[in-house]
Amino acid sequence: MANTAKPVLHGYFRSSCSWRVRIAFALKGMDYDQVNVNLVKDGGQQVTDQYKRLNPMQQVPAVTIDDMTLSQSLAIIQYIEETRPGPRLLPSDPKQRAQVRMICDIIASGIQPLQNLYVIKKIGAEKESWANHFIQRGFEALEPILKQTAGVYCVGEEISMADICLVPQVYNAERFKVDIGQFPTIKRLNQTLLNIEAFKVSHPSCQPDTPAAVQA
Amino acid sequence: MANTAKPVLHGYFRSSCSWRVRIAFALKGMDYDQVNVNLVKDGGQQVTDQYKRLNPMQQVPAVTIDDMTLSQSLAIIQYIEETRPGPRLLPSDPKQRAQVRMICDIIASGIQPLQNLYVIKKIGAEKESWANHFIQRGFEALEPILKQTAGVYCVGEEISMADICLVPQVYNAERFKVDIGQFPTIKRLNQTLLNIEAFKVSHPSCQPDTPAAVQA
Structure with a gap:
């Protein structure tokens, strides 16, 4: 196929x-x-x-x-x-798979769409505080959930789609000046994941179209 | 389990x-x-x-x-x-499964979050035109995709999660005064699905908490 x-x-x-x-x-x-x-x-x-x-x-x-x-x-x-x-990017256990998908969807439907370019363009001058508000709100919900589901990674001891969603969202949170120090579980997971090769080579700071000014 | x-x-x-x-x-x-x-x-x-x-x-x-x-x-x-x-709510063919998930996510990440209650509350007085704008924009993208993937239902000849997402989104579109007549594939699929028992019994007009004024 x-x-x-x-x-x-x-x-x-x-x-x-x-x-x-x-x-x-x-x-x-x-x-x-x-x-x-x-x-x-x-x-x-x-x-x-x-x-x-x-x-x-x-x-x-x-x-x-x-x-x-x-x-x-x-x-x-x-x-x-x-x-x-x-x-595998999803755990084998159905309950853990459901937790991974829930975390992914909190980010992909509950947080990211509200700081998407075509949305904040429509907000105009207040776009920074708009994006900050919704990421802050989302992380306040995500932190207690991750506190329950996390092991070394977002859900247990295996990297999953939840980790794939988390790290880019933290990167955006920092762009919009959300203080990640408020969210110890999110902060710890993000630091762990940023040390993994797949997260490093894919980082926005080192892509073919990354402008020289923001290269790592 | x-x-x-x-x-x-x-x-x-x-x-x-x-x-x-x-x-x-x-x-x-x-x-x-x-x-x-x-x-x-x-x-x-x-x-x-x-x-x-x-x-x-x-x-x-x-x-x-x-x-x-x-x-x-x-x-x-x-x-x-x-x-x-x-x-089953997802097709057995991986390519069709991917199409179903793409359609679901266009609705669940690209359209619905922008007319969610806690978002439009923050928009305030212009919430109707805001919601209308993003549903209209989303349906303009969804129509050509569904035109390619649809059979009797959103993807081929089996009801899937894509149909589950489509019908409630059309209901919201109508609430926010989007003219569904502009989107013949969406309109046709919605009409087909609304005749199916599972979509009828779950309709907002007949739930335990539906106010008398909006009951069917």
Whole structure:
């Protein structure tokens, strides 16, 4: 079913949802090509007719894989999980799988959409405090949940999709000046994960389209 | 692993995410109890300390099942899918599964969060036009995708989680005065699905907490 052509990730270095997919590719040890979609230059390359054919939502990431194009990072990652070998990204236990998905969805539906570029553009001048408010609110909910589910990683002792979602969201939280020190479990998990190779090589500071000024 | 106690759905008749879970229970033929969480009365029962222990995000739904409490409708539905018999809610083909999840996430991360109660409360007076804008934008993206993936249902010829997400989102679109006539595939799918028993019995117009004024 899976063909041998390399997947192509259409993404942007600083997009947290693109980063999620880069982490998944790295954890699975999958080789892929990157096409840069600059979200800010000239009003954003994601609004062109060419890109809208790949993803009508005009967002990154979009991934071309196995002769189809998928958008939505969690759908992409679960497709990789179901079709590629390598370390599993969801636990084998159904209850733990449910906890992983709950944590992913708190981030992917409850926090990230509210600081997405096309949303904060509409907010205008108050976009920094808007994004800060909703990330703060989300982390206040996530912290007690992670305190219950976490071992070394977000859910127990295996890296999962929950970790893949957490680290890019913490990166965004810091951009929007949320004090991570308020959330000891989130802070500890993030520090642990940032030391793992798959999270390092996929980091926004070292992508092909990372501007020199923000390179690590 | 699954115990014999009935699941308990903490929800609200008009919450689109609660409706998703009600549809899934109905499709699976699962009996469950409902606890009403009135999102508007006295500032909202979801902000009480008692409810925050069930779901720190202060949102519905939350489901108590198999001695744990889960929030996030898609995580709940996938847990039901993985642990309960009955018609499957995800196709067997991985590519079709990916399409189903992509459609779910466009709705659950790209559209619904932007018309969620705690978000539009913060928008204030312009909340109607705000919600209308983001649902319109989302449906403009969803229509061409569904045109490619749909058969009788959102993806092919089997009801899936994508259908479970679509119908409550169309209901919200109508509340916020989006003209569904612009989207012939969405309109056709919605009409087909509303004739199916599981979508009828779970409809906001006929729940235990539906006010008399909006009952069907």
